Amino acid sequence: MSPAIRVVFKLFVWVVNRFSKRKAEPVHSLAPFEWFAVLLALFSVVFILVLGSQDSTAYWNLPMLSVGLYLIYSVYVSNGNKIKRIEMVYNAVLHTEEKENITQLGDPEKLRRGQLFCLATIFVLPLVLGGVSGQILDAAMRSANVRIEKAVVYVKEPFSSLLPKSLISKSQNSPKDYTAYDGLVILFKGFGKTTVVSFFDGNGTRKLEIPNDQLIIENR
DSSP, X not given: OHHHHHHHHHHHXXXXXXXXXXXXXXXXXXXXXXTTHHHHHHHHHHHHHHHHTTOTTHHHHHHHHHHHHHHHHHHHHHHHHHHHHHHHHHTOSSOOHHHHTGGGGOOHHHHHHHHHHHHHHHHHHHHHHSSOHHHHHHHHHHHTTSOBSSEEEEEETTGGGGSOGGGBOSSXXXXXXXXXXXXXXXXXXXXXXXXXXXXXXSSSXXXXXXXXXXXXXXXX
């Protein structure tokens, strides 16, 4: 995507200079295109298609997020190049005019702080603006068998009386003192002494916390 962004960026600078009396000079340069990024781009396309099938907003917010991350990464690389340039001029043996005016090249400490800010933004921005952190968390919980969406749950009294009778399984044989239920989603299990389940009762989705010794979960 970076070649296309570079074209758009250069076009934007040209338009600004075309209608402005003062020529605009970009403060930062865009990071160069790397061919290995093609493999990452292919993976990203598949990733967006999978997440977009569950939430259509991923089709546009993830590409826009990629553009934003590329621009932030470009600032990080640009600051690094400026720091290298300042250090090269400062350590030069010959006293040149550029070394005389080295302060005009920038403040290395400010540039390093800018790099740290860019790194923090690159880590945080996908979680804040990606819009898919919930899907990723759900997928991770399902992989760890913490969240189970398709299961037969056998529940003892008095908790079974709190569940809708419409969810009672008609195809499962229940152990003694248990009632089998279909349609319950296990939101959280595996830690502590209780399991959290959710279900739809006609008025909305409800949650119920059941002690682990009062239920049996059968994965499908």
